[in-house]
Amino acid sequence: xxxxxxxxxxxxxxxxxxxxxxxxxxxxxxxxxxxxxxxxxxxxxxxxxxxxxxxxxxxxxxxxxxxxxxxxxxxxxxxxxxxxxxxxxxxxxxxxxxxxxxxxxxxxxxxxxxxxxxxxxxxxxxxxxxxxxxxxxxxxxxxxxxxxxxxxxxxxxxxxxxxxxxxxxxxxxxxxx
Numbered sequence: 082x083x084x085x086x087x088x089x090x091x092x093x094x095x096x097x098x099x100x101x102x103x104x105x106x107x108x109x110x111x112x113x114x115x116x117x118x119x120x121x122x123x124x125x126x127x128x129x130x131x132x133x134x135x136x137x138x139x140x141x142x143x144x145x146x147x148x149x150x151x152x153x154x155x156x157x158x159x160x161x162x163x164x165x166x167x168x169x170x171x172x173x174x175x176x177x178x179x180x181x182x183x184x185x186x187x188x189x190x191x192x193x194x195x196x197x198x199x200x201x202x203x204x205x206x207x208x209x210x211x212x213x214x215x216x217x218x219x220x221x222x223x224x225x226x227x228x229x230x231x232x233x234x235x236x237x238x239x240x241x242x243x244x245x246x247x248x249x250x251x252x253x254x255x256x257x258x
Contacts, residue, residue: 122210126160126192128159133198134243137244138243139221140242141239141240143239151168152241154241155250156191160190161189162189162191162200183255185256187202188257190257198213210226211225212226216240221240223240
């Protein structure tokens with residue numbers, strides 16, 4: 082059995098299909114919007130001090146029951162920081178590709194005041210502020226972290242050590258003005 086559809090009916094049918102397809106796509110895209118925390122509470126300020134070196138990377142190692150976790154933090158003169166975590170000591174490979182920086186949670190801002198350091202970054206769930214003490218220009222210790230609203234404050238024990246690193250990634254971020 083063959084059905085014949087007149088030109089006017091076919092035209093309306095195609096228009097309806099296009100309309101509902103576009104409407105479904107628009108609703109789908111707005112429903113999938115990433116639920117990101119608000120902007121950082123810090124304002125970007127240049128770092129002009131000498132308390133910390135900014136010509137390399139700071140690394141810490143956190144050991145838990147399953148594996149060692151390495152954290153890497155790059156500080157820049159423009160007040161921006163770039164953060165990374167790895168289950169292996171990636172810095173052994175000096176030519177590592179740090180990526181284009183398209184993930185919001187790898188970026189943050191920092192401030193130094195005498196022997197104190199405070200930085201703020203966007204982990205995937207919430208914006209966190211880390212604070213601690215600068216021990217010398219190649220070592221700092223983070224002893225406290227809190228979410229940006231201050232409703233969750235935690236003690237922390239993490240020491241970062243400076244490593245010279247020749248291929249430092251760029252500090253340009255589409256997330257920080």
